[in-house]
Amino acid sequence: MDGYTRVVEHLDLKGIAVEAGSGTDHGSTPFLAEHFIWQKIEFHTADPDPIAYRKVIDFDGVIAHNERAEKVIAGLNNICFGYLDGYDIGDVDKEESYQNRYRRIGYGDFSLRECAESHLKQAMLIEERSADKCVVIFDDTNFRWNKIRGKGALAVPYLIAKGFQPIDAFEEMEDSYAAWVVLRRDK
Numbered sequence: 001m002d003g004y005t006r007v008v009e010h011l012d013l014k015g016i017a018v019e020a021g022s023g024t025d026h027g028s029t030p031f032l033a034e035h036f037i038w039q040k041i042e043f044h045t046a047d048p049d050p051i052a053y054r055k056v057i058d059f060d061g062v063i064a065h066n067e068r069a070e071k072v073i074a075g076l077n078n079i080c081f082g083y084l085d086g087y088d089i090g091d092v093d094k095e096e097s098y099q100n101r102y103r104r105i106g107y108g109d110f111s112l113r114e115c116a117e118s119h120l121k122q123a124m125l126i127e128e129r130s131a132d133k134c135v136v137i138f139d140d141t142n143f144r145w146n147k148i149r150g151k152g153a154l155a156v157p158y159l160i161a162k163g164f165q166p167i168d169a170f171e172e173m174e175d176s177y178a179a180w181v182v183l184r185r186d187k
């Protein structure tokens with residue numbers, strides 16, 4: 001099971017939903033679109049890679065943006081859900097190496113630090129613009145109280161300091177990036 005499927009456990013959310021990192025490879029965008037259509041929640045997905053963007057533009061219930069999620073989130077308000085899965089870490093992509101992808105979309109070389117900083121920026125923007133009830137799920141993030149690693153390495157401690165509670169976490173095996181964490185805040 002992937003982390004984004006945990007959204008079905010939060011049926012009381014109201015507001016706008018956003019995904020950083022669009023795609024069909026792991027199925028998050030079509031899965032979330034279907035869920036949010038049923039919940040009558042507006043759903044945005046953002047990806048700076050035109051190849052990823054083109055894969056999701058035709059799905060019902062998706063407002064797709066060919067932009068960095070930071071830019072898209074800055075234009076939204078009343079955010080009740082964020083699935084933060086930008087960048088790629090973990091298993092090597094079957095279609096294209098990360099370095100190639102990130103050079104192709106104008107990022108320069110891929111770095112774990114930049115990846116964590118980008119997720120921190122997204123989390124800060126969501127926190128500032130959050131609805132009363134807000135759930136944020138980070139993919140590829142190992143969560144333990146004494147050690148947080150991966151995409152959410154900087155963002156998870158930030159959200160916890162702002163009153164979000166980690167309510168679920170999964171790690172396929174110790175230190176693998178096949179991991180995710182769910183945080184929620186009810187104001």
Ligand SMILES: C[S@@+](CC[C@H](N)C(=O)[O-])C[C@H]1O[C@@H](n2cnc3c(N)ncnc32)[C@H](O)[C@@H]1O
Pocket residue numbers: 020021022023024025026027028029046047048049052067068069070085086087088089118
């Ligand atoms: C792991 S993939 C997303 C997979 C997708 N969620 C799925 O389930 O199939 C990561 C994506 O993040 C995108 N990305 C990189 N930087 C980003 C940013 N700042 N905002 C949004 N997406 C970003 C990459 O172009 C890549 O397509």
